[in-house]
Structure formats: C-alpha cells, structure tokens
Amino acid sequence: MSLAFCSPLDDCSPPNGRQDVLMSVPHPQQGAFPLFKFKDIQVSLHWSWLLVAMWQIERQRDTYEHLGWAIAQYVSLFAIVLLHEFGHSFATRQVGGTSDNILLWPFGGIAYVKAPPRPGAHLWSIAAGPLVNLALIPVLWLGFRYGLPQDASRDAQAFAYILQYINVFLLIFNILPIYPMDGGQILQALLWFKLGYAKALLIASGIGLVGGAGLMVALFYYTQSVLSTLMVGFLLINCWKAFQASRAMLAASASRQTMEG
Ligand SMILES: [Zn+2]
Numbered sequence: 001m002s003l004a005f006c007s008p009l010d011d012c013s014p015p016n017g018r019q020d021v022l023m024s025v026p027h028p029q030q031g032a033f034p035l036f037k038f039k040d041i042q043v044s045l046h047w048s049w050l051l052v053a054m055w056q057i058e059r060q061r062d063t064y065e066h067l068g069w070a071i072a073q074y075v076s077l078f079a080i081v082l083l084h085e086f087g088h089s090f091a092t093r094q095v096g097g098t099s100d101n102i103l104l105w106p107f108g109g110i111a112y113v114k115a116p117p118r119p120g121a122h123l124w125s126i127a128a129g130p131l132v133n134l135a136l137i138p139v140l141w142l143g144f145r146y147g148l149p150q151d152a153s154r155d156a157q158a159f160a161y162i163l164q165y166i167n168v169f170l171l172i173f174n175i176l177p178i179y180p181m182d183g184g185q186i187l188q189a190l191l192w193f194k195l196g197y198a199k200a201l202l203i204a205s206g207i208g209l210v211g212g213a214g215l216m217v218a219l220f221y222y223t224q225s226v227l228s229t230l231m232v233g234f235l236l237i238n239c240w241k242a243f244q245a246s247r248a249m250l251a252a253s254a255s256r257q258t259m260e261g
Helices: 047-063 067-094 119-147 154-174 182-195 197-223 226-260
Strands: 005-008 032-038 041-046 098-105 108-114
Touching (some): 067 098, 067 108, 119 154
Parallel strands (some): 005 108
C-alpha cells in the first residue's frame, strides 16, 4: 500500500503577515481534472494520479483473485483521504476561514485552506482531518461486521479487512509530528498558544526535520518504496521552508526590537 499523506496546506501566513511560508505544492487545478464540486469545494484529480494508480494497483494484484478488488482498494484509499480533506475544509470554514479546493494526487490529498490567524482556529482546522479517520474506525468496523454477507468471497473479506487497516494507518501516519503533516501542524498550533507563531513554527519544523529524516531512512530501509521515499522527501522540502521562514521571522522581530530599544 502506498502512503497517503493529507494535509491542510495554507500559505501559513503568520498573524503579522510579514513572512509567509511558501509551500511547494501543486496548483489546485493546473494539470488536474475537475471531478466534482461539493458545497462550493472543487475536488480535482491530478493527472499523475492515474499513472501512479496503475503502478500501485499492479503491485496489489496478488492480494486479490480478481483485479477489480485491487482497483476498489486503491480508489477506496483515496475516498477515505477525500473524507479526511473535507474534514479540514469544513472545520476551516466553521472557524471563519476559507476553503475552496481539494486536490487528490499520488501522495494523497491536499485541502487548500486558509484559517484565521489564531492558534485555536488552526488547531481545529487541522485536527478535524484525523478526527474523520478516528470516526471512521467504528463505522467501517460495524459496516463490514454486519454488512458483509456470511458467504462473502475471500476477496471481499480481504478488502474489508485491508480497508480498516488503511484507515487506521492513515490516522497514525498523519499524526506523526512531522511538519507540515497534520501531527506537526497540531504541535505547532499547540505551541503557538504559549510561544507565539514564529517560535512555535521553529520548534515544530525543527522536530519535523529530524523526524522526517528518520522516517525517510526507516522507510527506505524497510520498504525500499520509491513512492514513500519521494513523499517524505517532499515533506522534508516543505518542512525546511517552514524552518527557514520561522528563522527569518524571529530574526526580523529581534532586529525590530533592537531598533525600538
Ligand atoms: Zn490531514
């Protein structure tokens, strides 16, 4: 199974708007097919998803007798990712922010959100994604426990089991404290209450750099998966950008204080 990271990525404008963390993420609609619109949120699929999907489905082929189940598994993974992204989008709107686009791409999903510059608003907008996965645990379990017929095929049973595993895996993976994954952003929002935006970002991205580097080595060592390694590489690039931006913000505020003092 491929890893799917999903994140609410805004431009992380700090409250004072002096230094933005410009994330390396694809444009929500360029190179993507519009799939559908729900509550004014445009859901799009990046073209590269189709290529990676064919490759990943081919790898899953041996799990099932019939290819259709491997396709269903891959599509279901992204259906769960999409629900997670809607969690971010609706929570962001609930706290007064905006969210108009969700992109599905080979690394998972991205909800393009802009939460108001308050730690509490950010916290809810981020936490709502993993909370969707948490809520799905009993839903999937009950659904398959009581919804699956007694004489269900081996493929159907494997699918039901794997889908529950995928959901739990997505939950755990996304709450790893590796900025800008959800866990890293939750950590930053929590620290923001006490330390202010920039210092919180410095600490969260510093932890993210160490954790991300460790994760990359571990994934490569244990799975040799090119896709997973690339994905963590993508995370690390964005984590580094956040780290640099936080340092610039802190330096700017230190020099302002010197001038004022
Ligand atoms: Zn997320």
